[in-house]
Amino acid sequence: MSHFDVIVAGGSISGLVAAREAARAGITVAVLEEDAEIGTPEHCGGLVSMEGMKNLGIVPDASAVENSRIKRARILSPSNGFELSAEKQKVVVLDRRALDKQVALQAQRAGADIRVKCSVRSFSQEGKRFVVKTSEGDLTSDYFIDARGVASIIGRNRDGVLSSAQYEVFAPWIERDAIEVAFDSEKYPGFFAWMIPTGDGRGKVGVAGKGINAANTLKSYMDKKGPHSIVRKVYAPIWVMGPIDNFVSGRTVVVGDAAGQTKPTTAGGIYTCGMGGLLAGRAIAKAIAEKGDDDDDGLLGKYQKDWSSMFGEEFSKMLTARRLLERLDNKALDELFSAIPQDKLEEVSSTGDFDFHATALAKILDVKSASRMAKALLGNEIRRLVDG
Ligand SMILES: Cc1cc2nc3c(=O)[nH]c(=O)nc-3n(C[C@H](O)[C@H](O)[C@H](O)COP(=O)(O)OP(=O)(O)OC[C@H]3O[C@@H](n4cnc5c(N)ncnc54)[C@H](O)[C@@H]3O)c2cc1C
Structure with a gap:
């Protein structure tokens, strides 16, 4: 042996x-x-x-390296959205x-x-x-x-597991320089849909969420976007409850x-x-x-x-952010997104760290109106995220 x-x-x-x-x-x-x-x-x-x-x-x-030209991240709620510059973060696919x-x-x-x-x-x-x-x-x-x-x-522990689907897709609506993240508490409870470009007109498009039928959910996300061809399908569980x-x-x-x-x-x-x-x-x-x-x-x-x-500290902030996300309905998501001023987005774009993004998220939420609303929803939890 x-x-x-x-x-x-x-x-x-x-x-x-x-x-x-x-x-x-x-x-x-x-x-x-x-x-x-x-x-x-x-x-x-x-x-x-x-x-x-x-x-x-x-x-x-x-x-x-499939793509080294990511410049923007579009973050969407059902009826709102904002864009962050991703150039400083130097992310690659x-x-x-x-x-x-x-x-x-x-x-x-x-x-x-x-x-x-x-x-x-x-x-x-x-x-x-x-x-x-x-x-x-x-x-x-x-x-x-x-x-x-x-x-x-x-x-x-099965509770911390979400179902996900991610497809490799050829589609004219995929722009080489822009990632997209779309929140919708009804369609993707506890998570989001995403689009990661690997080139112009090609990318990895996925969804995850608690208790969802990932294949059907991803199909409707892509059907809404427009014509596309799927060239590869992957289904995988995702763990979101932090370290054991x-x-x-x-x-x-x-x-x-x-x-x-x-x-x-x-x-x-x-x-x-x-x-x-x-x-x-x-x-x-x-x-x-x-x-x-x-x-x-x-x-x-x-x-x-x-x-x-x-x-450790970053993951515990992320867990708080996760609890926040799980409690927001679509109306609250829209309100939260509309409360974020442009100067905060610019600050986060220029200083945010991709690997420590909960800190950037805390900055975004530490805006009076967003913070007031989130605090009303979540009481002390949000204070832990914002105050560190
Ligand atoms: C849909 C999806 C999209 C993701 N996108 C990103 C992203 O954009 N960026 C990012 O940073 N992370 C992303 N991740 C997460 C990332 O893929 C994982 O965190 C990372 O791969 C974990 O690496 P690992 O080595 O711990 O485990 P894994 O990559 O899961 O590897 C485990 C390995 O163990 C092998 N294995 C399992 N059981 C046995 C056994 N009994 N005997 C021998 N071998 C075994 C498996 O075959 C596998 O190769 C994504 C995950 C998913 C599901």
Whole structure:
């Protein structure tokens, strides 16, 4: 039976970055991916900031960049809307099929053994070793990283899961430089519809919401927009309840979507999940180097502390924003949108950080009329968001 220092279940962004970091420290790592190809099937809009990618140690290859010309974000309520400039935020649209392969190459070059079509069926600890049962036979390891995505978290709590559909679409109404986000509490309860352009006349168009029929909802969103052809369909669950309580239990370490490291507002997770992988991979490497100080309060626990100090406050603001969104009906959404003055939008456009957008949202809501209305609706919750 082959033995590794670390086995990673799941070969997507968080698992691959974790494997890369651990392998770079000279320890033996296997990444087990149940699908037949890394990055496929893609279930991601691919919208991410270049700053986030830099922090993950990835300069996306030209083949992974689908669109680097995003300049505007149109944010719509049922009868209102505003536009933010997105130029300062330097966001790009990436092709996850290419990006994940690029990170797999980084991990492989560092020494990781990546295996596709290898599904992890179970893992159990026997003494200090994990026995990992896979579709391709049993393996053992000293540490186990769970990077299996939403599938892993879903068993624990279905309440935080929304249904989503995202299609690749060719349509004349998609403009290369403009993202669109459309709120409607009846059509997309607790979430929104989105359009992420990959070029002129092409893009990724999606919807998510609590208890919706995602396929029907997306169809009516696109029918309303105008003529289009769908060239690819993806349905995937989205987790929006924030981080799980414990990223680490003994020598089992959970990263990425599996740990709830996806933004509760937008379900964006390339950066925050990738960072989970990066910190976890480094923590395990350190625990191995320092031989055994590896419990949840020790070196491995530092992974959770570091991730929380980077994102904890922002995620808790996002959770408040999510509760706000869940309570607003369409009339309230329209009123809120109309209360936001142009100078606030300009301020947020020039200073907002794509990866920490709850802070920008708080700025927008910290406008007298918007704030008064939101406070009337939500009492203290909104104060927590605005006052930090
Ligand atoms: C529709 C949609 C649009 C999105 N758009 C964006 C966006 O624009 N920007 C952004 O930043 N984020 C976006 N996200 C979120 C982003 O895709 C995820 O947060 C990110 O991919 C999480 O990475 P991960 O490695 O933790 O998990 P995943 O990417 O979910 O990967 C988990 C991997 O584990 C594998 N796996 C599962 N079970 C097993 C098993 N038993 N054995 C072996 N392998 C297994 C899976 O096949 C998969 O490859 C979007 C998500 C969805 C659903």
